[in-house]
Amino acid sequence: MTTKNETSVNTEGELEITRVFDAPRSLVWRCWTEAELLKQWFGP
């Protein structure tokens, strides 16, 4: 099951948002690196 986002600000002043997806890592990687897939979800 996909969990909702966890948000935190770490000591370096960076905003970290974590989410677990119910999918193989390689597939998630494709969604970040293949233009055709990226544009389906990354938009503002």
Place this chain on the structure above:
Amino acid sequence: MGVMELAAPFTLSLPAISKHLKVLERAKLISRGREAQWRPCTLEPRPLKEVADWIERYRELWEERFERLDAVLRELQEPNDSKGRTKGNDNEE
């Protein structure tokens, strides 16, 4: 609150506390009055609210993005598309 009061809950030395207060003052997160020899500090909540608002905008933005990514991933893992192939088929780890 004066420095002594502010320092009370902490194990830091007074000079260390003063240094922290200077940083907070520079960031306009506190304002300090000038009353004789002691300088009372007042919390200024507006900058903190600005930070909170900024963080909230990005949190919402990524929440929406990740929702869409979630949908894309689920669709890719569906057994077959209309052409009878598995959409998400690739080398798994």
